Amino acid sequence: MIEMRDVAFGYRGGGALLHGMSLSLPRGSFHFLTGPSGSGKTTVLRLCIADLLPTGGKLVAFGQDVAGLGRDAIAALRRRVGVVHQDTQFLDHLPVAENIALPMMLAGEPVDMQAIRDLLAWVQMTSQARALPPALSGGERQRAALARAVILSPDLILADEPTGNLDWEMSMRLLQLLIELNRSGKTVLVATHDLNLIRAAKQHVAARVLRIAGGRLQSAGAEL
């Protein structure tokens, strides 16, 4: 689904953040991506949706080299990937239900209100359907973002520190949702520095843990 071969990346004005990074996300897998702050976890996720382009190596998403994709092709790629961004990006003037419906509209599909209601019930936010995003708590924003990420039933779900602002109970609820998605056949990649979350997940799902250190990817140690 996603293949990285010797991918390198560095931000302008900074040194190389990633180099020689190789990664493979097979269909139906569950991966955690961990590493200290600033190690490049978010960058890896942004590379997967062509929000950033590798400065070296090759990144193949859904069988296509992202470096060769035009802007419309990039938009199409992003519609195939559900992303829960760290800073949960919403259109603040639209109610939660309409934000969740946006990918559907962008894909040119008729808005399926029942699907939206089902998703809101799944993330336990039925009562916030008409609320505006600024009125939501951190946990609610994360769950709404997850609902929007999966509205088109994407094959790949990327979550960037999805539990960063949540208490343990809410983190477990969100994790449970991600595990449910993986059990239904979705490929999941979660970037997190929360080792407790990873340990909790491994009790329920065969998750592989990858660690970024020194700009490269390593398999995590036995402590996980």
Add this chain to the structure above:
Amino acid sequence: MSRGDIPAADAVESPAQAAAAGAGTDAAAGVKAVRVRRIRADLRALDLRTLGRALIGREAGMADRIVPPSGATARLTMFTAGVMAFLAVFALALALATGRLADRWAEGLAQTLTVRVSAPAAELDAQTAAAMAALTTTPGVAAARELPAAEVAALLEPWFGPEVPVDALPVPRLIEVQQGDGLDPQALRLRLAGEAPGAVLDDHTEWRRPLIQAAGRLRVLGWLSLALIAAASAAMLTLAAQAALAANGQVIRVMRLIGARDLTIATAFVRRFTRRAAGGAAVGTLVGMAAIWALPDMQAAGGFLTGLGFSGWGWLWPLLIPAIAAALGFAATRAAALRMLREVR
């Protein structure tokens, strides 16, 4: 395109290829240049026809929801478009009216000539009769009529007042000549000089020329004003569109991140500004047309200014103003949107 389909990659070399080609030189600069070229090529796909179709197609319904409502800015844009359209109506009326005026003077005055007979009182009747005889036998003179004393007095009354005894003044006789086909004013002038030396032919050229020139210049000023109003409107709409796009940078970024095509984003803004420009201009045009319509009647008031207006089919001309405003809004916002999208991946 249904979701899930990723269009084939552009036939543009990949950054890696460019880097390979530029090995040994500045590979990073090569990669950047290729990316900039590709973005430009992609954005060129937002051509006028595609965007125009999108304004009324599926994208349109969604477009209105994507961009947050912006009450004050929207009202100001509409107000300015309306004021510009109102002014454009007057500039258009001026251009058309001065055009009509110049034509009217040119045609109307060219068809009449005046013969003025000045002679000692004893010879006046004889000279006038000789001049009339010459005129009626000159080819190209359709009609010649000596103005009766009462008409001459009426012509002089504005200058001397009603009380002055015009009969006591050495007033020349006036003959009004209707010009037909083939009249040679120079030959007539020579003939009159021979047969009635006191008769002077005036074909109005002397005072008609500066009037026509003035009307022509006013017409140019009218069209120039229209062009300036259009340019100012385009500048205003560009500024408003750029401000709106800059203020909505986050919206654009979110839309791109969740898979919006450039066309969808550009349509959202272009549609809004095209409608604002057209709506404001439509109101301004109608108010301007009503104001022109309500001007005093030309016949009743006389004079130049009351000639300002439209006549007959001319009333359709101002209806072009909202269409032009819409086109300006479309073009200005499209340009601003393309600039903005270049910055967002």
